[in-house]
Amino acid sequence: MRNAFIQELVALARLHPQIALIVGDLGYSVVEPFADEFPERFINAGVAEQNMTGLAAGMASEGYHVFTYSIANFPTFRCAEQIRNDVAYHKLPVTVVSVGGGLAYGALGYSHHAVQDYALMRTLPNMLIAAPGDPMEVQACMRYLVEHPGPSYLRLGKAGEPNFHGAPPDVAPGRWLKVREGNEKRALLSTGACLQIAMEWANKDEHADRAVYTMPLWSMADKPAQAELLRFRDEVVTIEDHLQDGGFGSWLLEAKAMYAALGCTVRTVALSPEVCGTVGSQATLNRLGGLTI
Amino acid sequence: MKSLQIDSPDLARRMRIQALQMVHRAKASHIGSALSICDIVAVLYGQVLRLDPKQPGAAQRDRFILSKGHACVAIYAALAETGFFPTDDLLKYGQDHSVLMNHISHKVAGVEFSTGSLGHGLPFGTGKALAAKRSKLDWRTAVLLSDGELGEGSNWEAMMFAAHHGLDNLVAIVDYNKLQSLTTVDKTLRVEPLADKARAFGWAVREVDGHDHAALAALLNALPWEPGRPSFLIAHTTKGKGVSFMENSVDWHYKSPSAEQLAQALGELNHA
Numbered sequence: 301m302r303n304a305f306i307q308e309l310v311a312l313a314r315l316h317p318q319i320a321l322i323v324g325d326l327g328y329s330v331v332e333p334f335a336d337e338f339p340e341r342f343i344n345a346g347v348a349e350q351n352m353t354g355l356a357a358g359m360a361s362e363g364y365h366v367f368t369y370s371i372a373n374f375p376t377f378r379c380a381e382q383i384r385n386d387v388a389y390h391k392l393p394v395t396v397v398s399v400g401g402g403l404a405y406g407a408l409g410y411s412h413h414a415v416q417d418y419a420l421m422r423t424l425p426n427m428l429i430a431a432p433g434d435p436m437e438v439q440a441c442m443r444y445l446v447e448h449p450g451p452s453y454l455r456l457g458k459a460g461e462p463n464f465h466g467a468p469p470d471v472a473p474g475r476w477l478k479v480r481e482g483n484e485k486r487a488l489l490s491t492g493a494c495l496q497i498a499m500e501w502a503n504k505d506e507h508a509d510r511a512v513y514t515m516p517l518w519s520m521a522d523k524p525a526q527a528e529l530l531r532f533r534d535e536v537v538t539i540e541d542h543l544q545d546g547g548f549g550s551w552l553l554e555a556k557a558m559y560a561a562l563g564c565t566v567r568t569v570a571l572s573p574e575v576c577g578t579v580g581s582q583a584t585l586n587r588l589g590g591l592t593i
Numbered sequence: 594m595k596s597l598q599i600d601s602p603d604l605a606r607r608m609r610i611q612a613l614q615m616v617h618r619a620k621a622s623h624i625g626s627a628l629s630i631c632d633i634v635a636v637l638y639g640q641v642l643r644l645d646p647k648q649p650g651a652a653q654r655d656r657f658i659l660s661k662g663h664a665c666v667a668i669y670a671a672l673a674e675t676g677f678f679p680t681d682d683l684l685k686y687g688q689d690h691s692v693l694m695n696h697i698s699h700k701v702a703g704v705e706f707s708t709g710s711l712g713h714g715l716p717f718g719t720g721k722a723l724a725a726k727r728s729k730l731d732w733r734t735a736v737l738l739s740d741g742e743l744g745e746g747s748n749w750e751a752m753m754f755a756a757h758h759g760l761d762n763l764v765a766i767v768d769y770n771k772l773q774s775l776t777t778v779d780k781t782l783r784v785e786p787l788a789d790k791a792r793a794f795g796w797a798v799r800e801v802d803g804h805d806h807a808a809l810a811a812l813l814n815a816l817p818w819e820p821g822r823p824s825f826l827i828a829h830t831t832k833g834k835g836v837s838f839m840e841n842s843v844d845w846h847y848k849s850p851s852a853e854q855l856a857q858a859l860g861e862l863n864h865a
Contacts, residue, residue, distance in 0.1 A: 358720020
């Protein structure tokens with residue numbers, strides 16, 4: 301996903317002279333193609349994420365669409381107030397890019413685990429979450445974010461995620477993208493790189509009949525529209541590599557709760573807090589957290 | 594685009610009167626912090642910043658950011674008194690549904706950026722200055738900070754960055770009134786030696802009496818003082834300046850003047 305991100309960013313920057321990239325001294329062997337081709341639009345802000353985010357807002361207020369890039373919690377929690385006050389409140393075109401969503405940096409420990417980031421971002425009015433499920437969705441999300449400049453959060457996996465789409469899909473906030481045909485009454489729905497796990501679930505006998513969907517773009521504003529997507533279903537199972545509290549499944553449950561008449565059951569599969577403070581490979585931690593069956 | 598060429602001592606006096614009335618009506622706080630900066634702001638709006646009240650968003654304007662957002666009545670007053678919006682609108686300060694919030698709001702004509710949490714203005718202004726440099730535009734960015742605000746580490750991150758990138762189109766002005774919320778800056782979190790610190794961070798540094806209009810104008814109209822370096826102006830001020838019983842008193846960080854106190858304050862300003 302990292303590579304799909306930088307390739308698409310370079311391609312978009314060729315078309316859009318306002319695109320700039322600020323990194324927080326991270327991105328070795330990833331960001332060089334952008335830095336080499338667009339040195340005037342590349343900044344390494346150093347190890348100073350609060351300033352990186354304030355800077356990005358300042359540049360965005362002068363016409364740039366700024367991508368801030370770092371690992372997991374550094375461009376998010378470290379500068380949460382700058383995202384809240386400077387970026388989201390002012391509705392500025394800054395895309396906060398976090399690489400290593402979920403437990404991608406498993407062995408590096410809790411500081412590098414992004415398992416509360418949805419909770420932070422989804423409480424911000426004006427903030428769009430982009431959590432692509434595969435490299436094709438990365439491309440699609442990037443194009444969408446550049447065509448609709450505003451405050452946004454792009455959560456990337458790390459590297460090596462397989463493609464589930466044959467081409468960049470047609471994405472929109474709150475839209476479910478079908479990845480696998482099956483029983484619509486018992487749909488599986490994931491967001492982010494956890495799509496891979498959702499597909500593994502659908503390969504197990506117990507879930508083999510389920511249609512599988514992914515939702516790469518979502519936000520506070522898209523909750524009401526979910527009622528239409530739940531109305532004709534009996535059960536939806538959400539899967540995410542994030543803690544349950546404040547996560548994607550909670551978001552869908554809240555969307556459902558806005559409409560008392562909806563009969564659909566929403567079952568949320570999310571990481572258990574046991575993963576917090578434990579190290580291991582991403583696969584090990586996802587299993588420990590309860591995502592793997 | 595030129596500066597507005599307004600008599601700044603008179604502008605500062607009118608700003609103080611408006612600020613006192615706003616804070617009294619709204620029963621709001623921070624009058625001491627607002628009176629502290631009226632002379633600096635009057636010089637900026639009257640004699641330095643290239644602005645057009647009829648086109649608040651003109652591309653070539655200079656950018657001004659109030660990082661100490663709690664002192665916003667001084668800016669609202671300056672904007673109204675220089676024609677960005679009618680002075681009658683100041684009556685809405687702090688009222689229900691008003692855009693004139695008690696911390697500076699970008700929803701007000703002429704305001705670039707909302708603050709209220711400290712330590713946000715300088716990074717944001719640094720981003721503007723960097724954007725201007727990278728886009729080869731010649732407008733300038735000024736950020737007004739409080740002294741207590743320098744406790745926020747984000748300022749020092751921005752100071753390192755601005756110097757590293759040679760942003761000589763950026764000026765930070767510190768309203769150095771030496772008082773913060775509970776007591777003096779010295780007793781809270783010492784910033785001295787401030788000039789040495791700023792110099793060590795790579796900025797060109799000057800000190801000035803923050804109530805001396807001629808000295809302020811001379812320095813601010815001579816920017817940048819050192820090509821290739823951002824400018825750091827330490828403006829020595831008195832909190833509550835212009836109202837005898839508010840000067841140098843920590844009480845007026847939070848209190849709002851009663852009707853009698855307002856009358857006394859206005860009397861002093863009208864006879865100043």
